[in-house]
Amino acid sequence: MKSYSASDxxxxxxxxxxxxxxxxxxxxxxxxxxxxxxxxxxxxxxxxSDHDPDEQRxxxxxxxxxxxxxxxxxxxxxxxxxGTADFVGDLRNAIRAVDAVIVVVSAVDGxxxxxxxxxxxxxxxxxxxxxxxxxxxxxxxxxxxxxxxLVSSFGNQVxxxxxxxxxxxxxxxxxxxxxxxxxxx
Numbered sequence: 001m002k003s004y005s006a007s008d009x010x011x012x013x014x015x016x017x018x019x020x021x022x023x024x025x026x027x028x029x030x031x032x033x034x035x036x037x038x039x040x041x042x043x044x045x046x047x048x049s050d051h052d053p054d055e056q057r058x059x060x061x062x063x064x065x066x067x068x069x070x071x072x073x074x075x076x077x078x079x080x081x082x083g084t085a086d087f088v089g090d091l092r093n094a095i096r097a098v099d100a101v102i103v104v105v106s107a108v109d110g111x112x113x114x115x116x117x118x119x120x121x122x123x124x125x126x127x128x129x130x131x132x133x134x135x136x137x138x139x140x141x142x143x144x145x146x147x148x149x150l151v152s153s154f155g156n157q158v159x160x161x162x163x164x165x166x167x168x169x170x171x172x173x174x175x176x177x178x179x180x181x182x183x184x185x
Contacts, residue, residue, distance in 0.1 A: 004075045011077045013094050015118035016104035018083035021134035023047050025104055026067060026080050033069045049080040064090035083114050095121045100128045107133050107141040111149040119154060136164050 014022040027039045027047055040047035049065035069076045079098060081091040095101070101122040105115055122129050133146055143164045150158045 008073060009075045009077065010100070011079065011098040013079045013081055013098040013101045014104055015081050015091060015101055016083055017109070017112035017114040020083060020104045020106045020109070020115070022080050022083060022104045023049055025132060025134060026078055029069050029078060030067055033071050035069055064094050085114060091118060092121065095125055095127070098127065100130070103129055103131045104134050105131060105146060105150065106135045107143055107146045108135050108138050110146050111153045116153055131158065
């Protein structure tokens with residue numbers, strides 16, 4: 001097993017309302033980093049973090065899970081917090097043990113109650129936060145509406161650094177790399 005110095009380890013927490021796609025995002029991170037050879041799905045009940053039979057039956061996370069991801073010689077311990085109020089204890093405990101928080105928001109459902117609660121906990125702990133707008137390829141996805149909700153809920157500290165172009169299945173991304181604007185086709 002590879003050994004890491006403390007300076008090369010990060011602990012990041014995925015938070016958001018139930019169904020926003022936190023577990024699926026973790027699956028994508030693991031697959032992209034080469035930690036897994038395929039992405040598990042909630043529907044098939046074969047995700048890395050939702051291994052409990054109750055989680056698979058309900059198709060939601062009911063307990064905090066952690067999966068290590070190695071990226072550019074840094075070990076990132078990604079914690080996947082349940083998104084329902086019933087399991088908020090795991091969220092409250094995890095937020096004290098992480099270096100940063102990624103708030104996952106569905107572009108279909110927008111900002112929901114547990115999203116706001118998780119954000120408030122991260123603010124109380126003084127943690128850096130990033131927002132990942134998920135499900136942009138779904139029917140009724142609305143990036144602009146979701147962004148407006150985020151700004152309304154969390155203030156002018158919300159600023160996109162990657163902008164999607166198109167809608168639903170025709171989604172593309174506009175982003176800046178080394179000062180050059182690029183479009184992901």
